[in-house]
Amino acid sequence: MAPEAVLSLKGVSYTYPGSEFPALSQIDLNIRRGEIVLVTGPAGAGKTTLCLAASGILYHDYGGTLKGSIAILGKDIRDYPGMAGIGREVGVVFDDAEAQLIFSTVEEEVASGLENLGLSRDEMYRRFHTVMEATGISDLADRAPHTLSGGQKQRVAIAATLALGTGILILDEPTAELDAAATATITDLLLRLSEEGVTVLIVEQKLNDLARIAGRTILIEGGAVVKKRITKTVLGRPGDSFRPPVPSQESVTTPIISIRGLTHHYEGVAALKGVDLEITSGEIVAIIGENGSGKTTLIKHLNGLLRPTEGSVLVDGLDATSAPTAELARHVGLVFQNPDTMLFAETVGDEVAFGLENIDPGRLCAEKVDAALQEVGLLHRKAVYPRALSRGERQRLAVACVIAMKPRVIALDEPTTGLDAQESAEIMETLGRLRRDGHTIIMVSHDMHLVEDCADRIVEMKDGRIVPGKRTPEEGPCPRSCSMSPGRASFTASTRSPN
Amino acid sequence: MQYVTREGIFHRLHPLTKLIFVIVVVILAVLTSDTAMLAVLTGLVLAAAAVAGLARDLLRQVPLLIVLAASLLILTILISPDGVTLGYLVPAAVPVVGGIFPITAGAVDLALAMSLRFTAMIFAFQALVISTQPRDLVYVMDYLRVPVDYTLMFLIALRFIPSLQLEGRRISEAQLARAYNPGRGPVGKIRGLVPILVPLIVNSLSKATVLGLTIDLRGYRSGMRTPMRNLTPGRADIIGFCCIGLLITGYLALLVL
Numbered sequence: 001m002a003p004e005a006v007l008s009l010k011g012v013s014y015t016y017p018g019s020e021f022p023a024l025s026q027i028d029l030n031i032r033r034g035e036i037v038l039v040t041g042p043a044g045a046g047k048t049t050l051c052l053a054a055s056g057i058l059y060h061d062y063g064g065t066l067k068g069s070i071a072i073l074g075k076d077i078r079d080y081p082g083m084a085g086i087g088r089e090v091g092v093v094f095d096d097a098e099a100q101l102i103f104s105t106v107e108e109e110v111a112s113g114l115e116n117l118g119l120s121r122d123e124m125y126r127r128f129h130t131v132m133e134a135t136g137i138s139d140l141a142d143r144a145p146h147t148l149s150g151g152q153k154q155r156v157a158i159a160a161t162l163a164l165g166t167g168i169l170i171l172d173e174p175t176a177e178l179d180a181a182a183t184a185t186i187t188d189l190l191l192r193l194s195e196e197g198v199t200v201l202i203v204e205q206k207l208n209d210l211a212r213i214a215g216r217t218i219l220i221e222g223g224a225v226v227k228k229r230i231t232k233t234v235l236g237r238p239g240d241s242f243r244p245p246v247p248s249q250e251s252v253t254t255p256i257i258s259i260r261g262l263t264h265h266y267e268g269v270a271a272l273k274g275v276d277l278e279i280t281s282g283e284i285v286a287i288i289g290e291n292g293s294g295k296t297t298l299i300k301h302l303n304g305l306l307r308p309t310e311g312s313v314l315v316d317g318l319d320a321t322s323a324p325t326a327e328l329a330r331h332v333g334l335v336f337q338n339p340d341t342m343l344f345a346e347t348v349g350d351e352v353a354f355g356l357e358n359i360d361p362g363r364l365c366a367e368k369v370d371a372a373l374q375e376v377g378l379l380h381r382k383a384v385y386p387r388a389l390s391r392g393e394r395q396r397l398a399v400a401c402v403i404a405m406k407p408r409v410i411a412l413d414e415p416t417t418g419l420d421a422q423e424s425a426e427i428m429e430t431l432g433r434l435r436r437d438g439h440t441i442i443m444v445s446h447d448m449h450l451v452e453d454c455a456d457r458i459v460e461m462k463d464g465r466i467v468p469g470k471r472t473p474e475e476g477p478c479p480r481s482c483s484m485s486p487g488r489a490s491f492t493a494s495t496r497s498p499n
Numbered sequence: 500m501q502y503v504t505r506e507g508i509f510h511r512l513h514p515l516t517k518l519i520f521v522i523v524v525v526i527l528a529v530l531t532s533d534t535a536m537l538a539v540l541t542g543l544v545l546a547a548a549a550v551a552g553l554a555r556d557l558l559r560q561v562p563l564l565i566v567l568a569a570s571l572l573i574l575t576i577l578i579s580p581d582g583v584t585l586g587y588l589v590p591a592a593v594p595v596v597g598g599i600f601p602i603t604a605g606a607v608d609l610a611l612a613m614s615l616r617f618t619a620m621i622f623a624f625q626a627l628v629i630s631t632q633p634r635d636l637v638y639v640m641d642y643l644r645v646p647v648d649y650t651l652m653f654l655i656a657l658r659f660i661p662s663l664q665l666e667g668r669r670i671s672e673a674q675l676a677r678a679y680n681p682g683r684g685p686v687g688k689i690r691g692l693v694p695i696l697v698p699l700i701v702n703s704l705s706k707a708t709v710l711g712l713t714i715d716l717r718g719y720r721s722g723m724r725t726p727m728r729n730l731t732p733g734r735a736d737i738i739g740f741c742c743i744g745l746l747i748t749g750y751l752a753l754l755v756l
Contacts, residue, residue, distance in 0.1 A: 057712060087716035099709035102658050104502035108632050111727045115634065116718030124727045142504050146665050164717065305672045329678035341666075342673035344697035354694065358678035387701065401677060 005030040006199045007054060007168055011068035014053055014223075019064075023049040024223040027068070033167075036190060036200040038214035040207060042420040044390050046223035047203040048095060051172045054201055056086045072168065091161040095172040095418070097154040101145040106137060106156050109145055113164040127163055135159040136185050147267060150177040150337065150414070151291025151446065158186060162193075169193070171202045175210070176417055179290045179446035183209050205420050208449070256281040256409060256440050257302065262311035264297055271297040273464040274311070281408070284431065284441040286451035289461035295444040296337075298461065299411045302442070303328040316408050330359055333402030337414040339394040340387070348373065348389070348397055349382040355405045372404035376430050392423025399430060403439075410434060411442040416450060428454050500625055501661040502632050508739075509551035509630035513732040514639045516739045517627045523743055524623040527750050528616045534608060536753055537615035543746065544622045556629050557622050564621065568614035572607065581605025633657050637719075638726050647720055654719075655710065663703060670698045 008031070014024040023046050031037050041047055052058045056077035059066050070077045072089055080086045094100055103109045110131060114124045132138045135155050140148065145156055154177045161169070169190075175183045183206070190200055191213040204210050211217055219227040257279040264272040272294045279285050287295045300306040301313050304325040313320040316331040336342065345351040352369045373379040376396040381389065386397060395415065402410060412431075416424040431441050431454065445451050451458055460467040509517065527540055548557050576588055582605035591598040627636075633654055640650040671679075674694045681691040 061708075061712060083712060083715040084718065084720040087718055088721075090716075092712070092716055094709050094712070096706065096709050099706035100713045102654065102710065102713060103633050105504060105632065108634050112634055113717035115638075115727055116721045116724055118721070118723035118725060121725070121727060121729075124725075128727065144501075144504075146661060160717070300672070303676055305675060325675045326678045326680065329676055334676040336669075336673050336676070340702055341670050341698060342677065342694075344694045354679075355677035358680055405678070 004032045005071075006033050006073050007031040007201060008071045008074075009054060009068065010070075012053055012070060013065075013067040014049060014058055015065040016049075017062070017064045022223055024053060027053070027220075027223075027225060029054075029218070029225070031199055031201060033199055034194050034197045035216070036194045036202065036214045038207070038210050038217040039201065039203045039220060040205060040217060041220040041226075043205075043392050043418075043423055045220045047220060048172050049223070050220065051092070051170050051201070051203050055090050055092045055170045056080060057083065057092070060086070087164070087166075089166055090168045090170060091164050091166040093158050093161045093169070093171045093174050095176065097150070097157040097177070098145075100157045100160070101153060104144055105141070106143050106145060106148075107141040109156055110137075110159045110163050113160055117164070127165065131159045131163045134185075134189050135162065136182060147269065149292040149296070150417075151179055151182055154178055155182060155186070155291075162189075167197065168199045169201070171200065171204075173204055173418065174202065175204060175206055177291070177414070177446070179288075180448055181290055187213055205418075206447075255279070256316055257442075258312075258314040259298075259301070260312045262298070262301060262313060263309045264294075264301070264306060265309045266297070271464055272301075272308075275461075275464070275466055277459065277466060279409075279440060279442065281440050282435065282438065284435055284443065284454060284456045286455035286458045287442065287444045287461060288446060288448060288451055288458055289467075291446065293461040294464040295461050296413050297464075299334065299413060299442060299444055302409065302411055303332040303334050305334070326358070329355075329407070330405065331407050332409045332411060333405060333407035335395075335398050335402050335410070335412040335415060337417055339391075339398035342398060342401065343386040343394065345386060347383050348378060348386050351386050351397060352400050352404050355401050359405055368404050368406075372400040375403060375433065376400045377426065390423075392419045392426065395419060395423070395427060396430065399427070403434060407439070409440045409442065411444070413444045414446070415443060416445070416447060424450065500628050501657070503556065503629050505552060505630075507551040507553065507630065508735055509548070509553060509626055511733070511735040512630070512739050513730060513736045514631045514635040515642070516732065516736045517631055518636075518639055520739065520743055521623045521627050523747065525620050527746070528619045531750075531754070532609075532612045534611050534615060536750070537612055537619060540750075541615050541619040541622065544619050544626070547742070548622065548626045551626070551630065553626055553629060557625055560621060560625065564614070564618050567617060568610065571613050571617075572610040575606040575610040575613070576600055576602050579603075579606050579609055582608070628657065635726065635730065638724055638730065641724050647722070651714055651719060654714070655707075658710065659703070662706070663699065666702055667695065667699055670695050670702075673698075 007029075009027050009029040012024055012027040013022050015022045027050065029037070039047055039050060049058070052062065053066070053070060056070065056072065058064060059070070059077050060080075060083050072080070072086060077086065101109055103112055111124065111128055114127055119127070132141065135158055137152065137155050137159055140152060140156070145153060148156065154174065158171070158174055175186055178186065187209040190202070194200055194213070202210055202214070207217070218225055255278050257277070259275055259277040262272050262275040263270070275298060287298065289295050297306060301308060302315055302320060304320055304323060308321055315328065318328060318331060320328055343351060345354060349369055352372050356365065356368055370379060370382070373382055376399050378393060378396055378400060381393065386394065389397060399412070415427050419427065428450070431443070435441050443451065443455065524540065524544060528537060531537060545554060545557060548554050577600065580601055580603045582603045584601045584603055585607065586602045587598050588600035588602060589596050589598065636657075637650055637654055640653065679694060681688065
């Protein structure tokens, strides 16, 4: 181990309990004080396992077979008295932000770790306010964590870990659900911390911002380091091939969704404040906006999962303010951000058949199941247990479950969160084919690059409203902050002709 | 059942005062089977919650309490027939099985007493939970030298109730978006639960690992807990203890009378 290394892995291999194959193979990694190391790689490469190994969690909590040595601050992880001991030196942010939120208010959440350090009250307040401001969540202090958006939850989880003031940070996809502004905030913050001597190990698929601050970027595949000091071009980014085929001129003239004055209040918070939006048949519309701007709330109104406090929603000729969800589901398919919220069947085929059985009981058509699976490239996995699929495959299965029901509108909430570049590309290609087949696609995303590549029209939301003005993907990338002010950006609710 | 941010006298009370209040209510409820006294006790807890602006939150539990009371009534009818027969669970006019399971005054009285006892205890506990941040409860349990494992178990239990509700709602939404039909008839309804329960259990188990690790990493076993907020008892606590004293005095007076 190099003398200055604060985190060191030497010949580390790991096999999960019950598994025959190693998830990590011969990993050697020395990270110096104040260094930022970014680890990337495709889904299933072993990135999360590397985080768990480096933080001592695999040894102290998971069991399995761990070979090689892992040292934190020069001390072998086996010599630490469990995770409580390691927690004094290492802060860990897991990829599941929600599971890390224990308490009933954001203030309590961030203060919870501080209260266990034996600090004076003044020091606690100082650290608390510094972290809240640095992560941009000061205005959320009194909110209940479960009412926050995915990105806001992620920022709270990061803040709660940063508040501990550990010298080493291990972050598993910390910006996966963050919008561009929040990603930039966290990236700058990590850079500042590293300059103060904090060592950072980050696992992330979204390289653009983090590669800027990382001292080293390491690519792993199949549990082994395949390349050190990689450049962005090694991985590429989902890009030009996403541009879906042009729909016929006829298909882009018929309005299929009409929203007027839509307002929605949730537990005293105005999530939507008078939204007007019209979407024409055959469009791919991307809804973007900062975390908590009301994007998910808006699309849940399309199939009656939420009903407006005020306003009207017309979908494919149906009044979505009163029509039953079961009826609206025939017209609008909604693919949720996390496919695991819906997977329950024994096989992939049964999972797809569930929706078909619901809309047409007793008349299940096996060809429809096969066609939907074929569409997303999962026909060969028809007999597999759904939760045994990779994250990207599960996401495509969720799409298959919806398209099997042949809805005219398909809405997707953050369809590429947690997916690698290849998986994202596959999802986007699928959406392109669906649009060619006459479906209208609505996609909620905070990934500006993704929507620029594939959407016909971009609608920005901010504080529960659609930002006036107009913007089309051809107008180039949005400012990095993505805080497109009405005067600066040109957003539109009108349709452009894709070229 | 979880903390809600609100301004009210219960929120201003020191968590230890509220915990003592709950313990006193539980002891008083257990020590008597008199339905009138239990009804008064329940009424007083509800009145205290109303003063603190929490009555509406407590009354949300009424449907659950009605189910609980009905279950207790059936149970006492089956296992504790005592006193005057008021009727029969299966009407006497029904051939062959008519007249079995007599509903007696003793069984009804016992069911009523048990229901009121549970109501008083649940109301008091809920008033504590919705007016006290979990970290303050952890602090008080530490102060009372409760072993850290029990404190953390309590913390996780508190965290999991709303978390399960939220996850259940999310899963339900995902299935409704697939035109999910909860099913008809008892068998259909039970089978209809599968699409909700399977993801709920699998997802919750996967979250439990991260939750446990987070608690460890945030130093909850450090034994150095110091609250960031000032938790010194104030005037509200003096009033609270006076009310608890009056409650105990009144209770003992009624017992003697």
